[in-house]
Amino acid sequence: MNKPTRPMMSAWALIFCGLTTIAPAGAAGQAAVSMAVHANAPGPKIDRHIFGQFAEHLGRGIYGGVWVGTGSPIPNTDGYRNDVLAALKALHVPVIRWPGGCFADDYHWRDGIGPRAQRPVRVNTHWGGVLEPDSFGTNEFLDFAELVGADPYVTGNVGSGSPQEMADWAEYITSDSQSTFAQLRRANGRAKPWRLPFFGIGNEAWGCGGNMRPEYYADLFRRYATFVRDHAPEGIELVASGAHDDDYHWTDVLMARAGDLIDALSLHYYTIPTGNWKHKGAAYGFGEDQWASTLKAASRIDEFITRHSAIMDKYDPQKRVALFVDEWGAWYDQEPGSHPGFLYQQNSLRDAMVAAISLNIFERHADRVRMANIAQMINVLQAMILTRQAKMVLTPTYYVFRMYVPFQDATYLPVRIDTPSYRYGTTALPAVDATAARDSSGTIHLALVNIDPHHGATVSVQIEGFNAHSASGTVLTADAMDAHNTFEHPNAIAPARFDGVRKGARLVFRLPPKSVAVVAVH
């Protein structure tokens, strides 16, 4: 195995930081990092929806994770787990995407309404071939989103559904008229329409959503989008099924052929430590090689967003069409012994790094990226929450999302950073990454990420256009790269208090190795 080497500024970091100086090494293995925040040159709003979630009918994401049913001994409110509801409320979840994923293009919404005992039971063909009881359907999802305080984002069925079916669904949800579908909703217990700000016209049309060519899907998008009508004055933003990774051709064809009707185009990207879908790598018990390869893979989303955005700029220089990264996160080999096809995986300090790096990248692209949905919310892939019967565990990823709450709808402030590199083998990445934002009350928040697992960093921050006295917040770190919470030890890793001190005109932070910190500046 390769040995870690002491970091020096890499060419990549020079471009990234826009600086030509090398930071001197600090005391006792601490890297010296210098950072300037341009509070006097504010950027765009960081849309709160980039801190969004994705919840699919997959494994125990919905059943057991969110929904236990009204008769369950697990404490619940109308069938929703109380512990999960409380944990999600603390995250200020801005949006939840549902019901898929691949499941969406197999889902027929009428299966999931009316008395639960009478709903049909289907086979979930994508995810383990298990029975789908349809007890969590449209009413249950939209009521759940309301309870949590999140905007609902529903993905419709293009692959095996019809435009009529999609149009009826939008009417059932949003019409306040006396139409048959509005009356059906009332008969099912919901008098007033729900808000439906986002509607996806299919999912992964290039793959599980129908294995289409972009030319064909662009035409289908035009057709289906015509019939998903706004029955409410708020309007529905229509999301086109976009590319994955570096499929720039897909984006080009869609923008050229349907850009006039698209409100948002999606992008999917999963971080895989080995780059090999058959052997992705373990969620814990990994070596530094996979720490480095995972964080390098996570950073690649910056390049994908940049290049997809450049194509969108060609057709839409005003940036009317948003880019929604509506599936992202780390995807590992599933937990040994867990149900095949359920995509259950543990979540460690490395995932906290993936989350923080990714959120920082989305913030830097806030002018175009106006939603992102981590895959997935509970018990699936890079989850916020893991449950086992009545027990619940909050993951390191959960804590990062909670720490980043002040960035929701805040104004992005440009950051210039002079950082050494973290190097492992041929991998070289900036050791420290940071973003800054000002919230509506005028408070400035900093997010600081040190991916180097061996060296702390002394970060000295100059805030231009703001008189900073002190800074306080929380830090998430642990001794082990794969530190994680289990049902037996649910508090093995959790945020702790973290302060910066004023030195002259600067604020100084001592970031531990492998840590994420978020502070408010006073």
Ligand code: AHR
């Ligand atoms: O998140 C798991 C799956 O990954 C989704 O169902 C699909 O859209 C993607 O390929």
